[in-house]
Amino acid sequence: MEVLRRSSVFAAEVMEVFDRSPTDKELVSQAKALCRDYINSRLIRAGVSWSKPEYNAPVPGGKLAEVSAILLRLGDELEYIRPNVYRNIARQLNISLHSETVVTDAFLAVAAQIFTAGITWGKVVSLYAVAAGLSVDCVRHAQPAMVHTIVDCLGEFVRKTLVTWLKRRGGWADITKCVVNTDPSLRSHWLVSAVCSFGHFLKAIFFVLLPER
Numbered sequence: 001m002e003v004l005r006r007s008s009v010f011a012a013e014v015m016e017v018f019d020r021s022p023t024d025k026e027l028v029s030q031a032k033a034l035c036r037d038y039i040n041s042r043l044i045r046a047g048v049s050w051s052k053p054e055y056n057a058p059v060p061g062g063k064l065a066e067v068s069a070i071l072l073r074l075g076d077e078l079e080y081i082r083p084n085v086y087r088n089i090a091r092q093l094n095i096s097l098h099s100e101t102v103v104t105d106a107f108l109a110v111a112a113q114i115f116t117a118g119i120t121w122g123k124v125v126s127l128y129a130v131a132a133g134l135s136v137d138c139v140r141h142a143q144p145a146m147v148h149t150i151v152d153c154l155g156e157f158v159r160k161t162l163v164t165w166l167k168r169r170g171g172w173a174d175i176t177k178c179v180v181n182t183d184p185s186l187r188s189h190w191l192v193s194a195v196c197s198f199g200h201f202l203k204a205i206f207f208v209l210l211p212e213r
Contacts, residue, residue: 022171024163030064030172031158035131035151037068038075042132048139067172074125074178075132086129090137097141104153107134111157119165121175127154 022030079086090097095106110130114123131154138146158166166172 021167024159024167027163027166027171028155028159030067031162032151032155033064034068034071034172035128035154038072038128039132039135039147039151041072042136043139046136046140048136063173067175070176070178071125071128074121074175075129078122078125078129086133088137089130089133090141097138097143097146100146100149103134103138103146104149107131107150107153108157111154111161115161119162121178124162124175127157 093106093110095102097103107130111127114126114130131150135147135150138144138150166174
């Protein structure tokens with residue numbers, strides 16, 4: 001009953017947030033809730049079990065659930081076009097998953113590189129896809145606790161880098177304006193590819209990015 005009550009309270013708070021301009025703290029909290037949902041979806045798809053000790057962590061509800069659904073759909077398109085980019089990320093980065101410092105440093109380096117030339121929703125989706133791909137690697141290598149580290153790391157990056165941009169757009173709900181391709185058989189996508197270099201962390205990796213909007 002207590003868990004249900006907390007969920008109901010959180011859902012009410014989310015609805016209230018979307019009725020006004022969100023604060024920095026709320027945007028970061030929403031970013032982390034969206035990240036947990038995105039990662040969980042990719043873990044299920046990868047067929048890996050994950051014991052989540054933070055079972056009381058808030059999940060997307062109300063308007064945020066719609067945002068999460070769109071984020072996942074955009075991620076599907078991204079990963080459909082360049083599937084190998086978002087798999088085996090630890091191997092591509094050539095990093096050990098046993099060190100929290102190594103994982104966070106690598107993730108932040110990739111995140112910084114993604115947004116070097118500015119911020120778009122496509123790059124935001126790419127950031128979530130990287131977080132999820134790296135999380136799948138962690139769980140597969142018996143490091144499930146590292147998933148929470150990645151979620152916290154993404155939240156901190158959002159706080160430092162994306163909050164101002166998100167506030168200008170009215171918050172996470174702005175992503176619902178993005179067009180989602182519902183026909184996976186179509187070969188012409190509204191996503192365009194770009195080459196990003198991540199220095200010594202990654203020799204070369206291709207990210208598919210949404211156009212500026």
